[in-house]
Amino acid sequence: MADASYSTTPLLSVEHLTMRFGGLVAIDNLSFDVERSAITALIGPNGAGKTTVFNCITGFYKPTSGRIVLRSDANATDQDLGRLTETGRRYKTSTQGGVYLLERMPDFEISSKAKVTRTFQNIRLFTGMTVLENLVVAQHNTLMKASGWTVLGLLGAKSFVAAEQRAVEKAKNWLERIDLVDRADDPAGDLPYGDQRRLEIARAMCTDPVLLCLDEPAAGLNPKESSDLNALLQQIRREDGTSILLIEHDMSVVMEISDHVVVLEYGRKIADSTPDRIQSDPAVIAAYLGVEDEEFEATESELDHS
C-alpha cells in the first residue's frame, strides 16, 4: 500500500475482509484499495479466494467480518464514512455521488444504487434471449421507472416509448463497440465464446457502473480476442470513466493493462503494487511456482460458486 500514491480517496476500499465457509477461511483479513479511473488486477493461484472477494463486494456473499466501502463521491471524508458506519445505515448519497457500505447492501442494490456491476467466471448470459434483449434487461431500473412501474407502459405512454428508444440506442452503441450489431437479434446462446464474453461486459456496462468487476474475462480467449479485450477495457476506463477491478490469470493481460496489482494466496494478500514491481516480487514468484496448467483447468469451472 505504501507504493500506491492516490491523488484522491480510493473508489473502493476493502477493509479487513474475512470470509469463512464453515472451517475454511477463504479470505483472511484482506485489505486493499481500488483507485479511481484505474484498472486494478486481482491475481493469485486457483482457490486463492479471488472470486470470493468478488462475491463479497457484489453482495452475493455476506462477509464474515470487514467493511467494504464504495465512494462514488470523491470528496467524501473519513469522518463522513465513520458517521455513516455508526448509524447502521447502508449508504448516504450526495450531489457528487455517495458513500456506500457494500457489506450491508443486498446484491441487486449494489448494482442499482452503488453502481458496482460484475461479470462471472462462467459466463451468465440470458442465452434464450436475444443479444439486444440482454442489453435492454441491463437497463431494467431506468426502464422500469420510465414505464411508471408498468402502469404507463401498459397504457403505451409516449415518455416510455421514448425511453425505450433511448435504451435501444444505448444498446446499439455498445453493440457497435463490441462489433456485434449484426447479431443483435440472434439468441445470445448462439454467439461464439469470445463474443459471449464481450457481450457480458457490454451488458454490465449498460447499467452505467462506476466500478466494473470482471471475473477472468480473458479466460478461454485466443490471442487476437485477448488483445481486443485489452483495447475494450482500456477504452472503457478512458471514455466511460468506469474503474475496473479484474481477476486475471493471463499475466500478459495483467501486465499490459493494469495500473495496480493485488496478489492473493490462500485468502491473504501477499503483494500489492504496480505491475513491474509485482513481476519481480519474490513472494509472488514463489506463489506462482509449481502451479501447473492442469490445475488451472480442473478447478476453473468449479470456482464460480455464486
Add this chain to the structure above:
Amino acid sequence: MAVTSRRDHAVTANAAKSGLSAAAKSGAFAALVILGLCFPIVAFRTRQDVSGSGGGLVLDERWATVAVLCAIGFFARFLWLALSDQRAQAGTWVSGHLISIPERYKKIAKYTGLALLLAYPFLMVAIAGPSGAIKWIDNFGIQILIYVMLGWGLNIVVGLAGLLDLGYVAFYAVGAYSSALLATYFGFSFWLCLPLAGIFAALWGILLGFPVLRLRGDYLAIVTLAFGEIIRLVLINWVDLTGGYAGISGIPRPTFFGLPFKFGPDGFAAALGIPFSPVHRLIFFFYLILGLAALTYFVTIRLRRLPIGRAWEALREDEIACRSLGVNTVSTKLTAFSIGAMFGGFAGAFFAARQGFISPESFVFMESAVILSIVVLGGMGSQVGVAVAAAAMIGGTEILRELGFLKAVFGSGFDPAQYRMLIFGLAMVAMMVLRPRGLISNREPSIILNERKSISGAHVKEGHG
C-alpha cells in the same frame, strides 16, 4: 477435429451393425418391464363366483393377455428404435421441426380462425338449432375458453417467470368464492365482483409469493401444491362462511346491461322482441369469457414487451445474472405471482357466475394439474401453443363423451369418457417424446433491432423453479 471425425466414422460403422441388436435388446428390456408391471395388475384377476354354490372369489390367470402386452411392448420399442436409427442415418430426421408454413398462409389461417371464433355461437345455433347449440357453446366454447384463460394466466408464472406453480387452482377458487360471497352476502353485481375477485386473487398471489421467494424447483412446486390444498381445505371446513361441501348456491347471474336472461316481460328476449331461449345467456357468457381471455392475451403480450416482462424472462434464464444487473428479483417474482393470480381470479369470478353454484369439488388438485399440463404441452411461454393445447385437451375430453357410437363396437358397457385419463396420459407421453418443449417451443423476441427471428427452444431455459 481430426480425432473426432475419425471417431464419428467408427461410431457410424458400429451403429449400423449393432443398431438392430441394440434395438432388440432394448425391446426385450421393455417387455421385461411390462412383464413386471403386468404381474400384479393384469396377470391375475379375482372374480366373484356366481355360478358355484359357494359364491366365493375365484382367481383367474390371464397369462395370454400378459404375453400379448409384452409382445406389443417389445415390438413397439424395437420398431421405434430401428426406424429412428435408420432415419438418423439417412439424415432426414430433424427432431422437433414442423414443416414451415409461409407467412401469407399463416395470416389467412389466423384471420379465418379469428372470424370462426367470433361467429362460433351463431354458427352453432344455425347448425344445431337453439337447443342443440347449448351443448356446443357451453361444453366446448365456454369450457375451453375458461381453460385457455387459466392457461394464459398460469403461463405468466410458469412460462415467462419460470416459477413452477402446482397450486394455481387456489387463485381460481379465491376468485370464484370471493365473487360468490360478495354477490350473495352484499348483493354486489357481477361487474363489481369481477374486478374485486381479481384484486383478491392478486393479493393471495402476493401472500403465496412471500414465503416461496427463496424456494426453487421441487421445493417451490411442493409448497405451491400445499397452498392449493390449504385453500381447498379452508373452503371445506369454514362451513359458516363457505357452506363447506355444500358450497354456495344461488349466485346471481350477470345481466345484459340490466336486462336479465329470463323468461318474462322484463327479460332480455322480450326486450329484443325475440322468443325466449336459454341459449341467449350462453351466447352472452361465450362473448364474456372470450373478452376476458382476450384481455388476458393482450395484457400478457403487452407485459412481455415491458421491462417487467423482460425481467420475468431474464429471471427464468438466470436469476443470479438478474441480481448482478440490479433487478429486484423479489418484486419481480411477486408481480409474476400476483398478475398470474389475478387472471385466475377473473376466471374464477366468471366460473361462479356461469355455474350459479360453486363447491370445493371444482377446485381440486387435478385442476391445477390440467392447467399446468396445458401450459407445458402448449410450449412454455407461447400464447398460441397454450390456446391450442387447451382446445385439444378440454375439447378432447368433451369429444369423448360424444363418441357413443363406439358402444356399437365395444359393447354397451363401454364408456369412452372413462378412458379420459388414460388417453390424456398417453397423449402427454407422446408429446413429451415427440416435442419435449411443447407444441410451440420457439420464443419470439420482445424487442428487435433489425429483423425478427424466432429463437429456437433449445436456447430457452425453463427456469429453476
